[in-house]
Amino acid sequence: MTHLNRGLAATIAAVVLALTFAACGSDDNSSSGSSSSSGSSSSSSSGGGEGVSKAAAQLKPFEAAPTKILQTEPLKGAPPKGKTVVFLGTADPNNKKLQDSLKSLATSAGWNYSVVSYDPANPATFNAAVNTALTKKADYVAEAGVPLTPQVIKQVQDAGAKWVLTSVAPADVKDPVIVNANAADNDDQMGKVLADFFIKDSNGKGNIIIEHVPAYPILGAFTDGFQQEVKALCPDCKVTIQDITIPDLTAGKVPSIMVSALRKNPDADYIGFDVGPFAAGIDSALAAAGFTGKVKIIGEAADEAALAALQAGKHTAWTGFNPVYSTYVMMDAMLRDSLGMPIDQKKAGIQPTQILTKDNVGPVINSDKQWLEPEDALDQYKKLWNAQ
Numbered sequence: 001m002t003h004l005n006r007g008l009a010a011t012i013a014a015v016v017l018a019l020t021f022a023a024c025g026s027d028d029n030s031s032s033g034s035s036s037s038s039g040s041s042s043s044s045s046s047g048g049g050e051g052v053s054k055a056a057a058q059l060k061p062f063e064a065a066p067t068k069i070l071q072t073e074p075l076k077g078a079p080p081k082g083k084t085v086v087f088l089g090t091a092d093p094n095n096k097k098l099q100d101s102l103k104s105l106a107t108s109a110g111w112n113y114s115v116v117s118y119d120p121a122n123p124a125t126f127n128a129a130v131n132t133a134l135t136k137k138a139d140y141v142a143e144a145g146v147p148l149t150p151q152v153i154k155q156v157q158d159a160g161a162k163w164v165l166t167s168v169a170p171a172d173v174k175d176p177v178i179v180n181a182n183a184a185d186n187d188d189q190m191g192k193v194l195a196d197f198f199i200k201d202s203n204g205k206g207n208i209i210i211e212h213v214p215a216y217p218i219l220g221a222f223t224d225g226f227q228q229e230v231k232a233l234c235p236d237c238k239v240t241i242q243d244i245t246i247p248d249l250t251a252g253k254v255p256s257i258m259v260s261a262l263r264k265n266p267d268a269d270y271i272g273f274d275v276g277p278f279a280a281g282i283d284s285a286l287a288a289a290g291f292t293g294k295v296k297i298i299g300e301a302a303d304e305a306a307l308a309a310l311q312a313g314k315h316t317a318w319t320g321f322n323p324v325y326s327t328y329v330m331m332d333a334m335l336r337d338s339l340g341m342p343i344d345q346k347k348a349g350i351q352p353t354q355i356l357t358k359d360n361v362g363p364v365i366n367s368d369k370q371w372l373e374p375e376d377a378l379d380q381y382k383k384l385w386n387a388q
Contacts, residue, residue, distance in 0.1 A: 055196040055234070059197055059355060063355055065320075065375075068352070071348075073344075075336065082110065084140070086116055086132075087103075094323060097323060098324065101327040116133050126146060142165070144167050147170060148171070163176055163178065166327070166330060169216075179329065181325075181327075182325075182351060183350070184217075190353055191221065192228070194319055199229075201296070206234070207269055211279075213243075242261045252280075255282045259291065271298075273297075273299035276301050276306045276321075277303050279297065296317075313358050320364070321351075321353065322352075322370075322373060328378055331381075
């Protein structure tokens with residue numbers, strides 16, 4: 001998850017509106033490319049019952065709600081006061097969640113915080129937002145989802161500031177970029193966890209069609225991770241990737257495309273989704289086409305609708321995803337950077353998850369009908385930040 005040009009911001013806007021995790025990078029060629037591609041697993045090192053057993057063993061740690069954050073090292077001292085964080089934000093509700101969370105964190109640290117808004121459909125406004133952030137004497141410029149050009153990276157570096165990212169693909173995390181929270185490694189992890197469930201649940205015989213929008217490279221880490229796991233552990237499983245174009249996504253055609261894919265592959269007994277909101281409308285589409293009860297629905301990064309469908313027994317499994325967790329990682333990285341401490345990029349790039357089913361989803365849905373685990377993640381981070 002190739003450098004992209006600024007003209008792709010219009011494509012990114014579609015993700016900002018749809019994805020739980022604010023936004024993702026895009027590739028302008030893929031939005032008009034082939035609508036489908038398929039592939040199946042080949043011979044693997046772990047076949048038959050051995051592969052199923054290994055998948056079940058690997059899945060075990062993800063069956064319970066996570067209770068620990070990944071960062072364990074406390075700060076070496078009190079961070080300096082008065083640093084300035086400027087968030088480049090959009091009007092999207094999920095992006096607003098990131099803005100509000102980071103504001104609370106920065107204020108608690110005694111730092112200055114402000115938001116400069118831009119329109120994802122207008123690349124010029126992003127560049128203008130960067131300029132405005134630098135006039136505010138930003139020490140750190142934070143943003144979600146927009147791939148950075150070499151020019152804009154250098155502009156911030158020349159001003160003596162640093163970039164703090166989340167959900168950006170591709171992203172080269174080196175000076176002046178200090179972190180990319182919720183990176184491609186997180187999608188890869190969820191892909192492998194969901195694949196282990198698929199292998200176990202199907203007893204090594206599953207046939208799945210996975211919806212995928214190749215215009216969003218970060219989601220390619222999910223489909224790649226899923227396929228790699230199936231190839232390694234389940235020679236009798238079959239995986240078909242159903243490509244979705246940006247125009248079809250924004251036109252709400254995902255359900256009808258998936259139904260058509262099922263008709264072309266009548267042996268498929270699972271369908272998968274590479275992010276929760278992309279499954280919108282699938283239940284009614286399956287019912288209208290007579291597929292209810294014939295296929296199981298699974299996916300990564302459950303949203304509120306997917307969680308409700310799990311509770312109702314309409315869906316089979318989703319991975320849990322906490323979009324605000326990335327702001328804790330971003331703040332942690334800034335505090336460490338302000339103290340000259342190293343940042344563990346592997347820990348920063350992934351976050352705790354859980355395999356959610358009807359059996360375990362109820363207790364982990366909060367009052368806002370979301371999955372936000374570990375439930376005391378912020379308190380755990382604050383203990384590390386206050387330890388001296």
